[in-house]
Amino acid sequence: METQLSSPTRPSLADTDNRFLSLDVFRGLTVCFMIVVNTPGSGATPFSPLQHAHWHGFTPTDLVFPSFLFAVGNAMSFAMKKYSALGTGAVLTKVAKRTALIFLLGYLMYWFPFFRLSDSGDILPFPISETRIWGVLQRIGVCYGLASLMVYFLSTRTVIWLSIVFLVGYWLMLLGWGDPADPFSLPGNAVLRLDRFLLNDAHLYHGEGVAFEPEGLLSTLPSIVNVIIGYYAGQFVQRMGKNYESVAKLLLAGAALIFVALCWNLVFPINKKIWTSPFVLLTTGLDLTILATLIYTIEIRRWTAANWTQFFVIPGKNPLFVYLLSEVLVIILYMVPVGGGQSAFGWIGTQVFQGVAPGPVGSLLFALTFMLLCWGVGWFLDRRKIYIRV
Secondary structure: OEEEEOOOOOOOOOOHHHOOHHHHHHHHHHHHHHHHHHOOOOOOOOOHHHOOOOOOOOOHHHHHHHHHHHHHHHHHHHHHHHHOOOOHHHHHHHHHHHHHHHHHHHHHHHHOOOEEEOOOOOEEEOOHHHOOOOOHHHHHHHHHHHHHHHHHHOOHHHHHHHHHHHHHHHHHHHHHHOOOOOOOOOOOOHHHHHHHHHOOHHHOOOOOOOOOOOOOOOOHHHHHHHHHHHHHHHHHHHHHOOOHHHHHHHHHHHHHHHHHHHHHOOOOOOOOOOOOHHHHHHHHHHHHHHHHHHHHHHHHOOOOHHHOHHHHHHHHHOHHHHHHHHHHHHHHHHHOEOHHHOEHHHHHHHHHHHHHOOOHHHHHHHHHHHHHHHHHHHHHHHHOOEEEEO
């Protein structure tokens, strides 16, 4: 991980002068929304749109992670310009190091704080044999690495055809390797079967009530396409510029992907947890639509009253760090015991925010407050021109 200190008279590569402001706002908006949906607080069920779909289906929350991958592709479209001046060996080294570091950070985040507290407060070891291998940052790292190699070494046409192969091939793999009775169910999908074959249940996520990894190995294949489409969207915006034609073409592309996704959904359900191919098309279609809306609003119409865009640009300059900070803070709050057998996280949610506004409103207030806390750290770093790069 690299900490970049920028002089006020010499903007860093993270600054909006070198990028489209709409792309920076998109990235920051994604980070803020990701923190909100990941930390709803305790004591009440959040509003339905702030929860993931139970299995098949789609909610606004399901858009967050794929949008992060889309934003990674946007950032790649700028980085690849610099890579063209490097030799192949240097490019491979850069991509491999970044991929490995992002993967390692994700793995260590799930292992943190490397010990456990028993109910009686005793410190117990957290053995590596029980750590979660796959996860959000791990998927980001792998998708970034493979997508970078594809766009660097292959022609655009080849990358597009490979992306189609990934989406269709994944569908066929789920049909062929899953339970013939219901290949898209939780117990019968091929994603679970492959992860269990490669890893034991202790290395998988247990939030579904059973051992199942929503960021599993097999479902990483279609998620590469989220990065690829984000990459070409970033390239297109840079090439075409800030104009009505760009907005119209992005909207048309987004509408086309959404239409195909909804048609495909009739035989291959939209499902975030096994990252189905229609889910990829739906989320990238929505991301293209959101990006087009931001370009129209910010770049063309200049609707930036009260400088609202700066709020989202700040976390967008340190996206991975702000996300990591939010996850680590939650883990620490869960580790701090308070009276009544509650953790600090649970106590703040139930006693403070549910006391002020019982129900889902209190849950939302907790999430927004926590997001603003993380945003404040991003603001502090930005004020000092500190940009932490991976």
